[in-house]
Amino acid sequence: MAAPSAPEPLLGRYRVGDVIGVGSFATVHRAVDDRLDDVVVVKVLAENHSLNPEVRERFIAEGRALRRVASPHVVAVHDIGESDRQQPYLVLEHADRGTLAARVAALRADGWTATTSDVLAVARELAAAVEAVHAARLVHRDLSPGNVLLRTSPEGVVGRTTGTPAVAPAVVRPDERLVVADLGMSKDLARSSGLTVAGGTEGFRPPEQDGPGTVDTRADLWAMSALVTWLAEGADLPRALDAALGRSLADSPARRHPDAAAWLADVERALAPADGASAPDRARPRRTTVVAVATAAVLGLGAGAGATAWLDRPHSAAGSASVAISGPTTATVGAPVTLTADVTGAEHWVWTLPTGAYVADDDTVRLTASSPGDAEVVLEARAPDGTALTTVHRLQVDAGS
Template sequence: MSQDGGFTGRSLAGGRYRLLDLLGTGGMASVHLAHDRVLDRQVAIKTLHSELGREAAFRERFRREAQAVAKLSHPNIVTVFDTGESALDDDGGAPMPYIVMEYVEGQPLGSVLDADVRRQGAMPADKALRITADVLAALEISHEVGLVHRDIKPGNVMMTRRDVVKVMDFGIARAMQSGVTSMTQTGMVVGTPQYLSPEQALGRGVDARSDLYSVGIMLFQLVTGRLPFDADSPLAIAYAHVQEAPVAPSSVNQALPPAVDALVARALRKNPNERFPTAEAMRDECLRVAASLQPAAPHIIAGPSPQAGAGIGSTVFPPIDQHTPPPSGPVQTPYQPGPYGAPTPQPAHLQQHQGYGYPQQGGYPTAPQQGYGQTQPYNLSPQHPGPSSGGGKRNVPLIVTAAVVALAAIGGLVAYLSNGDEGKRAGGDAKPSASATKNGYKGPDTSKTIDAEKCTDARESFDDETKLQMPNFQYSYIDSVQDCIQAARWSKKVLPMPDNIFGKGAVMKQVPAAGEDFDPEDTITLYVSTGYPN
């Protein structure tokens, strides 16, 4: 049997699509160049591997996701023309799910990067930023309808012959993680460890900001020619995403200005609340920085790429009968001072500037530094290191804590690579309220608002034209949410919920959830923060 499963030369959909050359294959599907005999055009057809195609529940999920993606219309998104199930022309077996997409004549972004690396060590910063901005434009449209890509990387971005960016595989990773498939064989991997966000590596729910972390990893790779975290094992890479701080891109490519360092540093924050709130915000910053750059060829510093997770073995499994020294190098002491380690350090030349390190430019204001431990939704197990007297006992908490971190990373990565977490939350700015906390009370933050048009012009359901898609009210101030709901003449019910992270009046939960279909005649339930802890 050939690499494509013997499909080349065969037909789908009653002979309408004839499969020609194999364009590529992955863990869950193969992509063929095909000819549409009805419209007389070339298309690309993605067919599921036969093992997955035998599971009816997964086929249904695949169909629904494909239908949702087909409604995305944007110049930077590969267009989906058709989807369905069809037995091969001479195959009497079960129907095989397929997706018909536009055929992009070009090459993957990874190949474009490889060419730039061979010529000059990395991609020029202005080119990298504009490509990244186009990827973010595609993600902005996807996130608006609740689709989180979950596998952004150069291999899923195409560059046409006219240098137009095309993002592929929207919603497919989400379908794979829906929990309806029991496939866990070797090779059935969704996502790439080098581009996983910390919350993905830990098996937590993901939202739009997880995609922005992956975009940050990709941007780092474009401007330096190497990945910020890479190692020989997925465990070491997952550990690095959770625990290690990436180096500044300018420490690898000296031609990069401070603005690029600051942009990448914000995108790669361990805590999602500290990243860019939306794809639109990150795209605007990419374009602003690109417009301010002076053309300069990359200046790469020679040297091997640092290996991620270098201290995990000696930290979790110390030598017998020896005291365990603190890990050296870039590996941080796990979960001190907070669950994601210390904030990403800025280069020395950035620390003297306000904002995010854009000298003589109007950047984002620098927020007061707060320990990540204050962001309770992302705490695993709070650590309270006390005074130590040295000796062997001092190392016991470090070993135990490091073991907990490693096991959490292992469990999260295994869950991600098999079933994963559905992570239904839609993207949005979930940054905690800046109001002062006093005696456990967090005051209201009235700056978190939602436009009334999100309700009055709510999107229609993909599956039922009588229903709408629920807007995302989470973390918005209740007065603004009530105004939005009232403008659309919907009914609501407000219930109190203990919380002192986002401040009194913040909507902590909503039923139906953001992005779900709902009947405008139904009552929306809002769980609103009291400002006090449990």
């Protein structure tokens, strides 16, 4: 007669079962909430780190950060506690369908490559998650396939954030939703200037996270583009997708999309089906003016702001499409200057101001500098074939009399 199995250990009211993940600082277990009779995940800080006040506080801060994010696409935290051995633990939502990394690996083993529906399913739900993280004044800092999970979508919760694909995606199935996990490396912008130490997953880590430096929400946009690029590897998708993703893969955060919504809009435009006809004025030269007002407080040049030399910029012309900026190349502190854009063969365009702010599809740029120095104003558009177009206008600002 077989000996009875040992009872599962308890952490508070949670019966701790199999280990489903092990990291440098914590172990993740599948568990059962005895009161609610529900499967959960318990993440326990390793015993050797539990007495380190800095590591301990960072672990607990992850739970607090998750509580601040309200989204069905971010793993929910149900509880926080401490074991008899003084190990803090988090009780998290159980993502029962595994990681995006494991799902894609299994599909690729059968010869799968991503379809437009697959990319849109991941991009839409990823953008919804990141938008919620950023709304909570957090930067995730470690978006990677292993930290993106899949779970059964409960009745009444729609997994797809927008649109209905013509072909059901294989990577996020119709009865599933994508959830982002692991805010252990997140940066709280409400309590910090953004200065942070190196971190992130190799291949999905933006350049500014390679060492100590300043990180803001645009770091997550780089990781989002890297993740979707990884997902689309080997797939036969529109060339315009490369251009859309490439914008937020720029080394300089100032050249990336301003937020997750703009990133998603670019991805959706790149993957939109061709309508078979062009607007009648798309082939004609089009002179437009893009408008933005930057006050002296906003456009403070000094300390070399905006003077970074960017490498490998796209060309300013491709075929019949082109972008150019006209206007003064010098300015005086306190005196406004106006720049004008000439856009030919492109339907949409975006300005990047020296502060990193973006303005799209408007008429004039009126800039007022508060201190002397060098600045760059960038105008970007996309040719009908998806080629990225960029032109840079440099301003030398003098102190004046």
